[in-house]
Amino acid sequence: MKLSVFFKSLILFALSLSSSICITPLYPATANTVAITPTPSAKPVRLTLSRHQAPVRTVAISASGQFIASGSDDKTVKIWDALTGKLLFDLSGHGQNIKSVEFTPDGTMLVSSDSESVKLWNTKTGQLIRSLAPHKNGMFSAIITPNGQMLVSAGADNVIKLWDIKSGKLQRTIKTEARVLAMSSDGKTLFSGGEDGGKIRIWNFATGKQLRTLTPPRPLDAFSPTQRASAAISLAVSPDGQTLISGGYDDSFQ
Numbered sequence: 001m002k003l004s005v006f007f008k009s010l011i012l013f014a015l016s017l018s019s020s021i022c023i024t025p026l027y028p029a030t031a032n033t034v035a036i037t038p039t040p041s042a043k044p045v046r047l048t049l050s051r052h053q054a055p056v057r058t059v060a061i062s063a064s065g066q067f068i069a070s071g072s073d074d075k076t077v078k079i080w081d082a083l084t085g086k087l088l089f090d091l092s093g094h095g096q097n098i099k100s101v102e103f104t105p106d107g108t109m110l111v112s113s114d115s116e117s118v119k120l121w122n123t124k125t126g127q128l129i130r131s132l133a134p135h136k137n138g139m140f141s142a143i144i145t146p147n148g149q150m151l152v153s154a155g156a157d158n159v160i161k162l163w164d165i166k167s168g169k170l171q172r173t174i175k176t177e178a179r180v181l182a183m184s185s186d187g188k189t190l191f192s193g194g195e196d197g198g199k200i201r202i203w204n205f206a207t208g209k210q211l212r213t214l215t216p217p218r219p220l221d222a223f224s225p226t227q228r229a230s231a232a233i234s235l236a237v238s239p240d241g242q243t244l245i246s247g248g249y250d251d252s253f254q
Helices: none
Strands: 010-013 046-049 056-061 067-072 077-081 087-091 100-103 109-113 118-122 128-132 139-144 150-155 159-164 170-175 180-183 189-193 200-204 210-214 232-237 244-248
Touching: 067 100, 067 109, 077 109, 077 118, 087 118, 100 139, 109 139, 139 180, 150 180, 180 232, 189 232
Parallel strands: 056 100
Antiparallel strands: 010 046, 056 067, 067 077, 077 087, 100 109, 109 118, 118 128, 139 150, 150 159, 159 170, 180 189, 189 200, 200 210, 232 244
16 A cells, blocks of 8 residues: 655544544445444544655555555655554665655565665565666656566666566566556556556556557647647556546546
């Protein structure tokens, strides 16, 4: 689970009337649905984590809820105890502002990225496992596959690269222009968005074959008949893989 924020402090709430990041307990409503209304007995929990020296651009919560990771413009990554707010590890080594942090599904590794490199950290020891420089002339996006076995990256060299997380070896490439990536929860479908007229490409992850292309509509306030759709700068896929949401530079999302 990843979230983006723009503060030097992280403020976490279990329940709150106003907050930058809200974490609310989920309570089952029926066998097939989840209600998000907390019980009256639920007590608010507030943690303010403020050890960064510059804006916090990205945060993540491990699947177990045990750890929180944060990445900042101070070029550091920090791992926190989600229950107590204690700083567990202060990770340095990035040369640029941190763009993303993401835990592997089993929570044993944290992947952090900037515009030039990807680093894999051991969450139990805080030790650097390996560092990758996946792309020439800069990297735009890096995500972990749902099974936690591969890292997928996109860069300015117009190539999507698939890496084995354990070995750090490049497995294969997809030649395409891409600035943002997303993946279905079953790991079978990869989505990429780029500058090419706002096109979003859908790929069979196992084969690397392009399945189809989506083009978002032109902006309603387009100033020219030739103005194309905004490039996607964010993508999200529904858990059932049936819905894709894209956000663009034109202040809208589809």
